[in-house]
């Protein structure tokens with residue numbers, strides 16, 4: 607799993623900081639999460655192939671999370687894209703995008719498919735044999751979802767030294783990895799647990815976009831490997847968090863602690879602070895494994 611942060615600052619784009627967007631690479635998928643202004647420039651800067659993006663997840667319709675979307679969709683057209691593009695986002699996103707495409711007479715020449723969301727309960731958005739994506743309902747000034755990306759358990763691990771003890775045909779190894787008992791060439795049924803170990807632990811990534819402190823999400827993200835949680839404010843500006851429905855670094859850390867996640871990544875920093883290290887210092891008072899997002903930063907899990 608590889609996470610590339612394209613932008614992780616609140617509000618307006620600036621010379622050296624971008625609003626929210628990130629790319630999650632998971633089991634050969636390249637999922638784009640949020641698409642603030644400047645996203646396509648950052649995709650190019652990070653040498654991410656546009657054609658590999660087939661699914662875009664938009665958390666909410668505030669500009670710092672979606673104002674880059676129509677530009678990116680338009681660029682895909684200019685690049686002669688042919689493959690489908692799926693956009694998942696709040697109800698209204700289709701109207702916003704299609705109005706601009708209609709009035710500029712710039713309809714896409716590739717299939718553009720919208721999946722509009724309005725449920726306040728978690729919803730399964732995407733699933734294949736290796737990965738699933740579901741919404742995480744959040745508490746912000748407008749309808750907002752986070753997204754939970756989960757790997758499914760892979761095949762069991764072959765214990766080569768053990769399997770060699772039995773006269774098992776190599777063509778059966780795939781069945782063994784799938785957990786089946788197989789018959790050896792000597793006619794003996796070999797119990798699977800003798801020749802395999804448990805599969806690698808599936809990874810999961812929870813992206814929690816703009817939200818007030820919202821403990822209701824904890825049960826859904828319990829034991830997630832990686833949690834990205836917004837932390838717009840430091841303690842000194844705590845009084846701003848509740849009315850704007852944002853979180854402080856400590857509130858993000860409390861969510862991480864209660865949910866028992868493996869690692870917390872902080873982002874969506876207000877640009878009023880000259881040094882983002884302070885976010886990490888504050889969060890560390892509640893949770894020990896904290897990292898800071900930053901534009902262009904890559905996390906590999």
Ligand SMILES: [Zn+2]
Pocket residue numbers: 616617626668670671816874
């Ligand atoms: Zn925001």
Ligand SMILES: [Zn+2]
Pocket residue numbers: 666668746816
């Ligand atoms: Zn917002």
